Amino acid sequence: MQKFFLYTxxxxxxxxxxxxxxxxxxxxxxxxxxxxFSKILKSKNIxxxxxxxxxxxxxxxxxxxxxxxxxxxEHIDEMIVRTNKEFAKxxxxxxxxxxxxxxxxxxxxxxxxxxxxYIDNPEYGEWKTSKKGVIYWAFHKSYKNxxxxxxxxxxxxxxxxFQQMKSSISLNRPFFGPNxxxxxxxxxxxxxxxxxFGEDRKKKSxxxxxxxxxxxxxx
Amino acid sequence: MxxxxxxxxxxxxxxxxxxxxxxxxxxxxxxxxxxxxxQVLKRISPSENPADTLHLFARLIGISIIFSSIxxxxxxxxxxxxxxxxxxxxxxxxxxxxxxxxxxxxxxxNFDYTDEILKHKNMSYAFISFCHAIVIAYLTRTVxxxxxxxxxxxxxxxLYMLVIVGFSVKYxxxxxxxxxxxxxxxxxxxxCFSYGGFTLGSGFIIASCFDQEHYDITIFCIQVLLKxxxxxxxxxxxxxxxxxxxxxxxxxxxxxxTEIESQMHTLGYGxxxxxxxISAAILTTMIVNRIQFGTIYPFF
Numbered sequence: 001m002q003k004f005f006l007y008t009x010x011x012x013x014x015x016x017x018x019x020x021x022x023x024x025x026x027x028x029x030x031x032x033x034x035x036x037f038s039k040i041l042k043s044k045n046i047x048x049x050x051x052x053x054x055x056x057x058x059x060x061x062x063x064x065x066x067x068x069x070x071x072x073x074e075h076i077d078e079m080i081v082r083t084n085k086e087f088a089k090x091x092x093x094x095x096x097x098x099x100x101x102x103x104x105x106x107x108x109x110x111x112x113x114x115x116x117x118y119i120d121n122p123e124y125g126e127w128k129t130s131k132k133g134v135i136y137w138a139f140h141k142s143y144k145n146x147x148x149x150x151x152x153x154x155x156x157x158x159x160x161x162f163q164q165m166k167s168s169i170s171l172n173r174p175f176f177g178p179n180x181x182x183x184x185x186x187x188x189x190x191x192x193x194x195x196x197f198g199e200d201r202k203k204k205s206x207x208x209x210x211x212x213x214x215x216x217x218x219x
Numbered sequence: 220m221x222x223x224x225x226x227x228x229x230x231x232x233x234x235x236x237x238x239x240x241x242x243x244x245x246x247x248x249x250x251x252x253x254x255x256x257x258q259v260l261k262r263i264s265p266s267e268n269p270a271d272t273l274h275l276f277a278r279l280i281g282i283s284i285i286f287s288s289i290x291x292x293x294x295x296x297x298x299x300x301x302x303x304x305x306x307x308x309x310x311x312x313x314x315x316x317x318x319x320x321x322x323x324x325x326x327x328x329n330f331d332y333t334d335e336i337l338k339h340k341n342m343s344y345a346f347i348s349f350c351h352a353i354v355i356a357y358l359t360r361t362v363x364x365x366x367x368x369x370x371x372x373x374x375x376x377x378l379y380m381l382v383i384v385g386f387s388v389k390y391x392x393x394x395x396x397x398x399x400x401x402x403x404x405x406x407x408x409x410x411c412f413s414y415g416g417f418t419l420g421s422g423f424i425i426a427s428c429f430d431q432e433h434y435d436i437t438i439f440c441i442q443v444l445l446k447x448x449x450x451x452x453x454x455x456x457x458x459x460x461x462x463x464x465x466x467x468x469x470x471x472x473x474x475x476x477t478e479i480e481s482q483m484h485t486l487g488y489g490x491x492x493x494x495x496x497i498s499a500a501i502l503t504t505m506i507v508n509r510i511q512f513g514t515i516y517p518f519f
Contacts, residue, residue, distance in 0.1 A: 003393075007455065014448045021441045 048100035063088035096189025135159040151192035270345035277349035281356030346411035354422030409489030416493025420500025457499035
């Protein structure tokens with residue numbers, strides 16, 4: 001009994017020491033849920049885009065999410081956070097979407113196409129009409145790099161897109177675009193955040209494939 | 220041909236120099252064991268006292284193990300290489316003998332070298348001392364290689380290693396059924412093989428804990444500490460597992476405690492315990508060092 005007690009203390013000591021001293025525990029913050037964003041990110045105007053998600057571990061999994069944080073004046077930052085299973089699962093279908101926005105003191109958590117915070121805000125840009133008569137959103141020159149940062153590429157947000165997004169917001173439903181341009185099935189997201197959709201991520205770890213690959217590599 | 224002959228001459232010269240260093244070691248040995256001055260400095264008679272021969276020549280093996288970690292760089296000049304070997308060889312001798320002195324003071328705190336080796340010719344004591352000499356040498360070698368010619372790092376790592384070894388030798392009483400002090404007085408060989416296996420096993424584990432990439436001394440020490448604690452967790456699992464897989468019978472079902480004890484004091488039981496300790500330790504090093512979990516940081 002005494003030996004068992006000592007062994008338990010040893011295991012607890014190891015876990016405590018490893019947690020306190022391991023380099024993997026430094027620099028990565030834990031994000032329990034959406035409400036924790038404001039504790040991690042202090043700027044006034046913020047858009048957070050979920051660009052990748054990853055899970056490590058065999059029996060006990062640890063979930064990580066890669067976020068792109070865009071603040072005013074074209075300040076862009078990418079950060080990795082550790083999350084819990086529920087939050088990771090919940091956000092898995094929102095890759096490429098903005099999952100958190102903060103403007104002044106208002107916080108929004110509804111998953112929307114990135115940049116929804118800036119559209120229709122005259123401080124950031126204006127509506128323009130193309131030669132074909134399509135009304136689209138154009139950022140001011142000082143924010144000319146925003147479409148690249150937001151993962152739009154050459155895609156233009158139209159007035160119709162904006163109207164549909166507004167109605168989706170009023171229904172409190174996540175919005176992926178009129179033709180699902182954004183999100184895990186969206187063309188724009190796949191093009192601009194390709195890492196999550198790489199071939200290495202698609203590989204399914206079924207036993208047959210693993211064995212065949214092992215035999216191919218080793219014999 | 221001239222170049223090849225020159226290289227051969229350099230090798231012979233260096234071999235001679237290493238012999239000179241071992242000669243120096245012989246005198247350095249006397250500092251820590253002044254009672255053997257007469258025996259060491261005169262001709263040694265192995266048949267007269269085999270325990271003393273084992274005790275002395277274990278240290279010779281040990282210092283040879285340590286010297287094997289020092290390298291010559293002929294490109295920087297023969298004299299400079301000799302000087303480098305001389306300096307690091309001397310440091311190795313001092314650290315090695317100091318380590319042995321400290322560890323033996325901890326383990327043999329109830330025993331005296333003069334009584335056990337010179338008077339009683341205690342082979343059990345000599346064999347345990349032999350194991351200490353080999354393990355300490357192997358660990359000093361590992362630490363010297365990790366220090367990469369930095370004296371400060373060498374001193375830090377050596378002290379660190381000594382603390383871990385000091386604690387590890389005390390661990391024997393927790394995991395062995397044999398009574399160390401009582402059996403050592405009785406010159407019991409079962410104890411020496413059991414303890415020998417334990418010392419060699421713990422040596423393997425500690426050396427494997429120190430054998431890792433070294434960028435920053437603080438992070439390195441932390442990693443060594445974590446690996447040591449992890450080894451303490453894994454080792455009992457293997458020990459228990461091996462004992463369950465290969466159970467031993469001590470006495471018959473109705474045997475008296477004294478009969479069981481007397482069977483535990485036989486050579487066979489010593490071999491058994493020693494083998495269990497070594498194999499459990501080697502398997503522990505595998506679990507602690509040979510499992511790759513990928514990158515530390517979640518790069519994705």
